Amino acid sequence: MSDLTPRGTSAAPAPADGDNRYKAVQAKLDKLGKAMDDATLELEGLRRSMQANANDAGDMAQDIANAMLDPKFVQLTRAVETALDGATREVRTLCDTAQETADLTHQTRRTHSKLYGALDDIRSNRRERTPKPGFFNR
Numbered sequence: 001m002s003d004l005t006p007r008g009t010s011a012a013p014a015p016a017d018g019d020n021r022y023k024a025v026q027a028k029l030d031k032l033g034k035a036m037d038d039a040t041l042e043l044e045g046l047r048r049s050m051q052a053n054a055n056d057a058g059d060m061a062q063d064i065a066n067a068m069l070d071p072k073f074v075q076l077t078r079a080v081e082t083a084l085d086g087a088t089r090e091v092r093t094l095c096d097t098a099q100e101t102a103d104l105t106h107q108t109r110r111t112h113s114k115l116y117g118a119l120d121d122i123r124s125n126r127r128e129r130t131p132k133p134g135f136f137n138r
Helices: 022-066 071-124
Strands: none
16 A cells, blocks of 8 residues: 655655745755655556456456345445546546646756756855845845
8 A cells, every 4th residue: 555655755845944045946846846756656556556456346246246146245346346446537637637746846947947047056156245135125
């Protein structure tokens, strides 16, 4: 069974703090993207497992019917199959959403790098200290 939290990390992929420096934002976006990629893989594994269980329940319902047992057991087993099929579809939707979020996160990281990477290089390699934002607005 899958626990759906990224392994080896806390539940939060990146701290929600006020550190908006270029490298910190890049690190947070990278960590979020990796966490969403991991979640996508975990969800896909869960979906496959649930689909296999639904198929097994369908086969079992047929076996119960062939054994001429009480029809209520066939109905109950078919209900389990139906429930697992529905849950499998919903996990697939969640998996697709996680993948879309991961893709958008990676795209955002690239865009952020394109927009602010050169500025960070200039500011990082300068000997003089740079004034804080808003300094010249006095």
